[in-house]
Amino acid sequence: MIDEDPHTGLHSEHGARAGEHPGRAGNPVIKVCDLAWLEFVKPDLERAAMFAAAFGLTTSLRTENELHLRGTDPGSACVIIRRGTRSAFLGPAFRAAEPRDVKRLAEAAGQRVTELPEQLGGSFVDLTDPSGLRVRVVAGARDLPALPPQVPLTLNFGHEARRTNATQRPPREPAHVQRLGHVVLQSTKYRQTLDWYLEHLGLLVSDFLYYPGQRERGPVMSFIRCDRGATPADHHTLALTLGPANRYVHSAYQVADLDTLAAGGEYLRDCGYQHSWGIGRHIQGSQLFDYWRDPDGFMVEHFSDGDLFDNTLEPGWAPMSASGLAQWGPPATADFLGIKPGKESLRELLATLHSLREDNEFDVRRLLGLLKVARS
Template identity: 70%
Template sequence: MSTLHDLHSEHPSRRGEHPGRARNPLIKVADIAWLEFEKPDLTLTEAFARAFGFQVALRTPHELHLRGTDPGGPCVILRRAPRSRFVGTAFRAHDETDVLRLAAKAGAPTRALPESIGGLSVDLVDPSGIPVHVVAGVDRLPALPQQASQVFNIGSERTRVNATQRPPRVPARIQRLGHVVLQSTTYRATLDWYLEHLGMIVSDFLYLPGQRDRGPTMSFIRCDRGTTPTDHHTLALALGPGNRYVHSAYQVTDLDALAAGGEYLAERGYRRSWGIGRHIQGSQLFDYWRDPDGFLVEHFADGDLFDNTVEPGWAPFAASGLSQWGPPVSKDFLGVDPKSARAEAISILSALRQRNEFDVRRLIGLLKVPTS
């Protein structure tokens, strides 16, 4: 086991627990590429997106592509449709050879992506029923000017002299898509699918209070890029009563950009879900917001970077364990807000009637999380 293990977790894995990686994955993806949504009102969507800090890469009457300042493809692809829904996730392969290899081994066809994006895709579906595209050769958008970071005086390090600190209250300029969080009724099968098909590896496992013996119910999963450090998690997966999108996260420059950008959003009537704070798993500075259709999105900065030598950490899944500092976790973020109670109750009853991993004992453990 790696000597780096204890850098991020006080609780190492035990003999016989999930190793957090596949022995012989089909391929190893390089990164997350983009997320796809359908929305009825792209004008309303674009207004929020610009206030949140996205740049528009493509706008037609029926499609909207949002990007960050980093070079590469879009972060989010939105298409006009009668109702709002999350459509799926795209991951970037190292090259088209990996796309062809995955297609052959998974028994799935490949297709050329639209001219507006370019490249090749193999289209899969994970065990939760969520579409997963693995892409390569996508047209590379040029880099855009980034938001300038602040110059800090830290302790005895005095780097700012005869100058003031005046971060502008403007949208926090998005740099890139960092991760997506999904919920699954078939958590273990879905976790293993991502590890085996996409070669991803687990950074941290969470288990429900008093249920470590039954295995984890949430995992923070990163790309395996060998000795090249990558984000602590590109995908997070949690057991729950639905197969659905939970939130997505977009990197900004620093705390000032995140905080001033939040003030800009609040002044325009947008709703903060939870923040500002710093997470434990991943260490990111965070600030969560609801878009006009109710989807949860996150600004983040200063996240952990791991190479492939770091083994999984283990911790109980508890509301108090979601941040190192910041306001108490909100009911809206946890999904226990009274406004969503009826829909969540229907989701729970439906899940309990089906054959999956979400059983009564798991439900009891999950109900303990908000007060733990």
């Protein structure tokens, strides 16, 4: 018998305590309206294209050295992959509301505005965040027309019968990705990096997480959304977490519904791709989720039914724990937590040893807090 809901108290809508981070900048340079795309380098574009098709992305451009992938929603490509000698994440591109925002940001940062290639259209400015990651802000990029969407199933809810004399037989096929939702990044300079994004791009924090027993030291993770005023935006477009290395964690792509997510996952499993964690429902953001690894080791997520917030909500605050990552679903796996034995966990261990000798925010007490989270 369970005497207490383990999720009780994991979220507070009351915002920060006195003196804590407010979760927004008072006078940001600009306010971006969305993620535009993510850029990667990979050595095998054919292999990348095969996984993308199985995952549910559509190729919108293919050359000898470049691959553009899109969802069914109208807009630009959501993933751009260039051929390189080794796999790497180059950085995110955010969409500015209008070209003059790109110019304003460039002037504030002492950078220049550059025209994008003809196949993308528009202009951009490149900045570097405190973690050393290239951050591109674009405006005027050419929108691709919508593709035929994957229609959600008609569901019977309780005694509300919307479907009669008809069966449910969703095919086991690739999920049709609708759009890019968010990217998660790890930084050894979490607080500096967080403030940089809020001040330069006008983002808002939806939720903060802190290590148990260390709230007085401040948060160690934030889920950050775009400020679209009264127009609701995804609970998070960017998530930042403190860690021993500056790196990509995962990116997430929206699909139509739970059946699409589940059947698409079964298709990926049939193709022999590596499942990381899921299916479940998150707490912060509420998304239905399912995580996979692509052949180059990058983690990607199918999600559906996420929260939408306007700019009036204050940040939630909650202690970080492995069990607090989901309302329901299987326990978080060692692969998802980054502690599965292998090359990645070895790289993280070596990064930890290096980070503890450097002047950054990841110190011994933070390491102990992270280890406590992994065991929770």
